[in-house]
Amino acid sequence: xxxxxxxxxxxxxxxxxxxxxxxxxxxxxxxxxxxxxxxxxxxxxxxxxxxxxxxxxxxxxxxxxxxxxxxxxxxxxxxxxxxxxxxxxxxxxxxxxxxxxxxxxxxxxxxxxxxxxxxxxxxxxxxxxxxxxxxxxxxxxxxxxxxxxxxxxxxxxxxxxxxxxxxxxxxxxxxxxxxxxxxxxxxxxxxxxxxxxxxxxxxxxxxxxxxxxxxxxxxxxxxxxxxxxxxxxxxxxxxxxxxxxxxxxxxxxxxxxxxxxxxxxxxxxxxxxxxxxxxxxxxxxxxxxxxxxxxxxxxxxxxxxxxxxx
Amino acid sequence: xxxxxxxxxxxxxxxxxxxxxxxxxxxxxxxxxxxxxxxxxxxxxxxxxxxxxxxxxxxxxxxxxxxxxxxxxxxxxxxxxxxxxxxxxxxxxxxxxxxxxxxxxxxxxxxxxxxxxxxxxxxxxxxxxxxxxxxxxxxxxxxxxxxxxxxxxxxxxxxxxxxxxxxxxxxxxxxxxxxxxxxxxxxxxxxxxxxxxxxxxxxxxxxxxxxxxxxxxxxxxxxxxxxxxxxxxxxxxxxxxxxxxxxxxxxxxxxxxxxxxxxxxxxxxxxxxxxxxxxxxxxxxxxxxxxxxxxxxxxxxxx
Numbered sequence: 001x002x003x004x005x006x007x008x009x010x011x012x013x014x015x016x017x018x019x020x021x022x023x024x025x026x027x028x029x030x031x032x033x034x035x036x037x038x039x040x041x042x043x044x045x046x047x048x049x050x051x052x053x054x055x056x057x058x059x060x061x062x063x064x065x066x067x068x069x070x071x072x073x074x075x076x077x078x079x080x081x082x083x084x085x086x087x088x089x090x091x092x093x094x095x096x097x098x099x100x101x102x103x104x105x106x107x108x109x110x111x112x113x114x115x116x117x118x119x120x121x122x123x124x125x126x127x128x129x130x131x132x133x134x135x136x137x138x139x140x141x142x143x144x145x146x147x148x149x150x151x152x153x154x155x156x157x158x159x160x161x162x163x164x165x166x167x168x169x170x171x172x173x174x175x176x177x178x179x180x181x182x183x184x185x186x187x188x189x190x191x192x193x194x195x196x197x198x199x200x201x202x203x204x205x206x207x208x209x210x211x212x213x214x215x216x217x218x219x220x221x222x223x224x225x226x227x228x229x230x231x232x233x234x235x236x237x238x239x240x241x242x243x244x245x246x247x248x249x250x251x252x253x254x255x256x257x258x259x260x261x262x263x264x265x266x267x268x269x270x271x272x273x274x275x276x277x278x279x280x281x282x283x284x285x286x287x288x289x290x291x292x293x294x295x296x297x298x299x300x301x302x303x304x305x306x307x308x309x310x
Numbered sequence: 311x312x313x314x315x316x317x318x319x320x321x322x323x324x325x326x327x328x329x330x331x332x333x334x335x336x337x338x339x340x341x342x343x344x345x346x347x348x349x350x351x352x353x354x355x356x357x358x359x360x361x362x363x364x365x366x367x368x369x370x371x372x373x374x375x376x377x378x379x380x381x382x383x384x385x386x387x388x389x390x391x392x393x394x395x396x397x398x399x400x401x402x403x404x405x406x407x408x409x410x411x412x413x414x415x416x417x418x419x420x421x422x423x424x425x426x427x428x429x430x431x432x433x434x435x436x437x438x439x440x441x442x443x444x445x446x447x448x449x450x451x452x453x454x455x456x457x458x459x460x461x462x463x464x465x466x467x468x469x470x471x472x473x474x475x476x477x478x479x480x481x482x483x484x485x486x487x488x489x490x491x492x493x494x495x496x497x498x499x500x501x502x503x504x505x506x507x508x509x510x511x512x513x514x515x516x517x518x519x520x521x522x523x524x525x526x527x528x529x530x531x532x533x534x535x536x537x538x539x540x541x542x543x544x545x546x547x548x549x550x551x552x553x554x555x556x557x558x559x560x561x562x563x564x565x566x567x568x569x570x571x572x573x574x575x576x577x578x579x580x581x582x583x584x585x586x587x588x589x590x591x592x593x594x595x596x597x598x599x600x601x602x603x604x605x606x607x608x609x610x611x612x613x
Contacts, residue, residue: 058411058414114594114598115594115597115598117601118597118601121344121345121410121414122551122597122601124345124414125345125547125551125593126593126594126597128544129548129590129591129593129594130590130594132544132586132587132590133587133590133591136583136584136586136587137584137587139583140583140584238540242418242422245415245418249415278430278431279430281422281426282423282426282427282430284422284426285419285420285422285423285426286419286423287419288415288416288418288419288422289401289416289419289420289423292405292412292413292415292416292419293401293404293405293416296408296409296412
């Protein structure tokens with residue numbers, strides 16, 4: 001796909017989303033809520049796919065970066081809302097989201113620079129550790145609600161914001177990976193040593209992937225905060241990170257379209273299984289094991305990219 | 311000074327339990343080179359095995375006897391050894407020779423499966439339970455210190471098990487085979503070592519130690535629940551990395567040090583809330599400055 005046609009698709013997607021978001025009040029609020037969840041999860045899954053799928057760095061701390069973005073955006077809105085006039089709300093929202101994204105990116109940089117010298121499961125465990133440390137910090141920060149959580153966040157996220165954010169994320173990640181510069185991510189994924197020998201600096205690419213991935217995780221966190229109106233540190237634990245990892249694996253590492261479908265599935269499936277909530281997580285875990293044994297390349301990856309090594 | 315020593319005792323008792331679990335992580339990493347995420351849950355299953363075995367054993371033996379406690383410990387270790395082999399056989403063996411990430415994700419899946427099926431009402435249920443007193447408990451007071459009999463038991467049992475493990479690994483045929491597989495799997499196979507049975511045995515050994523850790527933990531902290539293995543398991547893994555993963559004395563040392571540091575940090579007023587984060591902070595520092603761990607050897611990757 002050429003660059004101009006991806007751009008055209010982004011414009012079309014954004015227009016569709018805007019139109020659709022004007023009609024959301026015709027629908028049941030529950031369905032709109034699930035649709036917003038899907039949009040946020042697409043952002044999370046596609047951004048983690050840049051780190052895990054395209055660059056091949058196994059991160060288990062995505063929920064931590066989401067938390068950084070979520071708390072930043074929410075706190076910014078809570079501080080700014082009383083002092084600024086009402087008509088500035090969208091500006092506060094956008095500024096808050098960007099600030100949340102930047103803070104998450106900064107956290108990603110702080111985590112990435114030291115830990116990306118490590119590989120494979122060491123990196124996994126360090127990112128898991130950072131995710132937990134971030135959670136413990138939020139749990140003990142009184143001004144952010146500590147363990148009880150941050151409440152009263154204005155519910156500004158609607159269908160348009162969530163899906164618009166998803167469209168932009170998909171566009172940025174896809175264009176980045178398909179660009180000349182972005183080939184480096186795939187080179188690092190395929191063989192770090194060979195990439196280094198060919199003049200691609202693996203550490204730099206890994207950190208870049210980490211920072212960009214964290215930025216979008218932060219944006220998703222901000223959207224999430226303004227969607228649920230409530231943030232609690234337990235919402236960003238290890239399980240949340242695993243959820244996002246499952247979306248990426250289910251969709252097939254490095255397959256943007258597959259990952260989007262998987263994000264939709266993983267969000268919708270629990271809603272269908274609500275009647276059997278006690279078996280939900282058991283089915284979910286069996287799904288992970290079965291998938292890894294039967295189809296480690298993901299459910300939605302057909303054809304060959306010639307990338308079998310992970 | 312008294313408080314310093316007291317915390318040292320408490321820390322060592324906690325560290326001994328971390329050490330027992332850490333050994334399982336490190337042994338599995340030695341032979342298979344992957345993190346067995348489900349190991350923390352085997353620790354939990356060990357505690358629950360003890361919970362259900364204690365009343366059965368008490369039918370034949372007077373309650374709270376040392377012999378009864380020892381029998382419960384040995385039976386729970388045996389049950390978990392079988393479970394560990396079963397987990398390896400069902401979940402990990404089909405994935406032998408697959409990319410490491412695939413196995414790692416499977417291990418996370420296995421861990422979630424154990425945690426959530428155990429939380430189901432039909433198995434253990436999510437509510438915490440009180441662990442029965444296996445042995446009579448007393449406490450000795452001297453020099454302003456308190457030493458409970460449970461702490462003595464924890465330390466003594468751990469030392470005994472470490473001694474046993476070191477004997478198995480260093481002196482027996484099967485231990486030699488384990489070390490051979492850890493050193494070079496292909497070469498070991500060519501020398502006639504049955505890789506599958508050695509890996510099964512490694513899981514059995516590690517799981518038995520985790521079960522012992524689970525019972526000792528439950529004796530000291532009295533309350534058990536299906537998610538008790540998550541945090542403890544992660545910390546034990548950190549202990550294994552701290553000491554140098556794949557290195558047995560390192561895992562024991564790492565467990566001890568981590569337990570002591572955590573206990574001291576818990577005693578500092580401003581830091582106590584961050585107790586759960588401290589272990590991870592240590593992990594990150596270790597990996598940054600000495601990625602091979604305290605006793606591990608630095609390895610370069612060959613192309």
